[in-house]
Amino acid sequence: MNVTFRTLSELPVIEVTALWNQSFEGYLVPAALPLDRFIGRTASEGLSFEHSLACYVDGEAAGLVMNGFREYDGRTLAWNGGTAIKPAFRGKGIGKALMMRNLQLYEELSVDQAYLEAISQNTNAIRLYESIGYRQTDRLLIQSTEQPIPDMDDTYEHPYQIAIGMAAEAARLPFYSPGEVWQAGLPSLKDGESVAVFDGGEAAGYALYRRTFNPDGDLTGIVLYQVEAAPGRTDAKEVMAAALHEVWQPGESCRRSAFNIRASNGVLVELLAEMGLVTTMEQVLMVREK
Structure with missing residues (x-):
């Protein structure tokens, strides 16, 4: 052969x-x-x-x-x-x-560093990647719901300030990091959007997402890629909830999805479950160092 x-x-x-x-x-x-x-x-x-x-x-x-x-x-x-x-x-x-x-x-x-994802059930592929030096670093969740999102505007008391912009603008935030999830990085979200959450003028968190529309301009879907709170914040859940309220636009009727959300981000996973999103697939995130 x-x-x-x-x-x-x-x-x-x-x-x-x-x-x-x-x-x-x-x-x-x-x-x-x-x-x-x-x-x-x-x-x-x-x-x-x-x-x-x-x-x-x-x-x-x-x-x-x-x-x-x-x-x-x-x-x-x-x-x-x-x-x-x-x-x-x-x-x-x-x-x-x-x-x-x-x-x-x-x-x-x-x-210097190589990444890949593999479907969790694909044990043969995972064993192959591990045999050549890749290691599992996290689980990635793909979630969605067709049901209306509850309006969570009253679930946090802090008067956060919100700024809506393009995804690329998140790079200006002092704690932005591209992370290890390739498709959630800014180069993959050229048509994506961002929500930045501020607390008294200080950046407190952000979300990255993408919207889709039909030919008539009607919103058909929202896909979430990242939600992060600034390190050390004790109100991380409230910051994320404020960002998600803007991302999901509760008054709109459309499909809402979350793509490759890190399972280790427990606060975000809990919030998405409270909002009705259900995990439909799971992948493993694997990394190989030089």
């Missing part, structure tokens, strides 16, 4: 899209994408065809891995935006060979 690799930039994008869809066939959640959406996801998540790999077995395309890269605070960060092997090649060690070659690529690019 001869295993070889090519960068995705060597292939026509329509072939890459087909390989993606074929490799994710039978996956735990539907991952197939039409060409236009595949191109859109590649752009919005900052995925690099030049530094992503297709894997071949005896000359036949067998799978792929897609990578994104960002610079933050003088460090190079990498994200595995999708690894999959075609059904006919699974269980033959191809996935590990692909990931080992991917780690060589990370070394060549001087990556």
Whole structure:
């Protein structure tokens, strides 16, 4: 069995899209994408065809891995935006060979820290990632509700001040951090929005979210990505509740979702449960240090 690799930039994008869809066939959640959406996801998540790999077995395309890269605070960060092997090649060690070659690529690019997510039930993939040096650092919750959100405007007594803006404006807050959840970072939220909560002129917390609309301009959905309170605040729950009240717009009728919320953020998880959101899927967040 001869295993070889090519960068995705060597292939026509329509072939890459087909390989993606074929490799994710039978996956735990539907991952197939039409060409236009595949191109859109590649752009919005900052995925690099030049530094992503297709894997071949005896000359036949067998799978792929897609990578994104960002610079933050003088460090190079990498994200595995999708690894999959075609059904006919699974269980033959191809996935590990692909990931080992991917780690060589990370070394060549001087990556300091690498991230990925895996569905919690995908124990085979998690074991593979752990065998090559990744470790689990958190659980990520995907939640949603179709029901009206209760108006929680009277659940906190403090007179916070609220500022609505674009997601990118959150970078000005002194405690903003991109964190380890790639798709919740500002580069992935170019069309996202922010709520900043202030207490007497001092930044107390923020939320990042995205809204969707139908062609008539009606609100159809709100997706939450981050909610944080400033470190050391004893009123963290009230600050987050104030931010969420603005994000969810309780008077509107639409689907509300929370994407890859860290389970370790217990205050936020508790608040979302009180607001009626239900966990529909769970992933593990995994990190590999240089």
